[in-house]
Amino acid sequence: MATLEIRDLHVSVDTENDTKEILKGVNLTVRSGETHAIMGPNGSGKSTLAYSIAGHPKYAVTSGTVTLDGEDVLAMSVDERARAGLFLAMQYPVEVPGVTVTNFLRTAKTAVSGEAPKLRTWTKDVKAAMAELRMDNDFAERGVNEGFSGGEKKRHEILQLELLEPKIAILDETDSGLDVDALRIVSEGVNRAQGKDNTGVLLITHYTRILRYIKPDFVHVFVDGKVAEEGGPELAERLEEEGYDRFLAARV
Numbered sequence: 001m002a003t004l005e006i007r008d009l010h011v012s013v014d015t016e017n018d019t020k021e022i023l024k025g026v027n028l029t030v031r032s033g034e035t036h037a038i039m040g041p042n043g044s045g046k047s048t049l050a051y052s053i054a055g056h057p058k059y060a061v062t063s064g065t066v067t068l069d070g071e072d073v074l075a076m077s078v079d080e081r082a083r084a085g086l087f088l089a090m091q092y093p094v095e096v097p098g099v100t101v102t103n104f105l106r107t108a109k110t111a112v113s114g115e116a117p118k119l120r121t122w123t124k125d126v127k128a129a130m131a132e133l134r135m136d137n138d139f140a141e142r143g144v145n146e147g148f149s150g151g152e153k154k155r156h157e158i159l160q161l162e163l164l165e166p167k168i169a170i171l172d173e174t175d176s177g178l179d180v181d182a183l184r185i186v187s188e189g190v191n192r193a194q195g196k197d198n199t200g201v202l203l204i205t206h207y208t209r210i211l212r213y214i215k216p217d218f219v220h221v222f223v224d225g226k227v228a229e230e231g232g233p234e235l236a237e238r239l240e241e242e243g244y245d246r247f248l249a250a251r252v
């Protein structure tokens with residue numbers, strides 16, 4: 001049983017002329033097995049939350065805490081965060097030319113688990129996970145993110161999720177740029193990971209569409225750098241009908 005706890009988190013970025021506060025007191029708790037959807041208008045700070053938890057150097061935490069099972073996540077290096085059991089799929093994963101998907105995944109698995117997985121079972125596990133995500137075998141030998149389509153990037157992200165078996169996974173815009181079939185396959189991957197490893201999932205999304213496949217237990221509406229409203233799955237349904245207008249109107 002793992003718990004990610006975010007308390008009164010304030011985050012700023014340096015822009016050309018000044019420092020801008022983007023997160024203005026975020027409170028959120030994600031436990032093993034739970035699925036939380038963070039929804040909200042563009043520019044509300046959703047990705048900033050993901051980057052901040054990931055330890056992206058551009059985002060300065062000015063106050064508040066993030067803990068995983070009581071351990072101070074903000075004091076950890078990026079690698080330590082992964083080893084502690086956090087998985088952070090980025091909205092725009094970087095290219096790692098020359099490193100094949102298989103090697104990348106094995107290196108990541110070794111880093112996270114502290115020992116190199118046995119080659120034979122590892123190859124089998126990768127192949128099985130790839131087959132479930134309807135990925136071509138050749139994909140394993142391609143350079144990481146080198147010429148990946150939007151859909152391939154997302155599948156690669158979920159492949160990592162399934163193989164790295166994190167305690168808590170933060171997925172930012174996993175649904176963006178996916179057609180309906182790909183969306184369903186990727187969503188099934190998230191659901192599988194959760195069913196198998198009891199992963200706690202923080203699913204960040206602008207659109208409600210992915211929530212037809214990944215059922216959230218909790219929905220948090222993010223507006224202007226903090227949680228403006230919280231509820232159960234019914235809140236997502238309401239947002240699907242009404243959009244974010246009522247939150248944006250309330251802001252002025």
Ligand code: ADP
Binds near residue numbers: 022041042047048049
């Ligand atoms: P969302 O993911 O909800 O669309 P973001 O977290 O990407 O929102 O952005 C929130 C706000 O912070 C936006 O106004 C955006 O322009 C600003 N912002 C985010 N990252 C940076 C950055 N690296 N430099 C400057 N401004 C940023």
Ligand code: MG
Binds near residue numbers: 034035194
């Ligand atoms: Mg669940």
Ligand code: MG
Binds near residue numbers: 046048091173
């Ligand atoms: Mg975003």
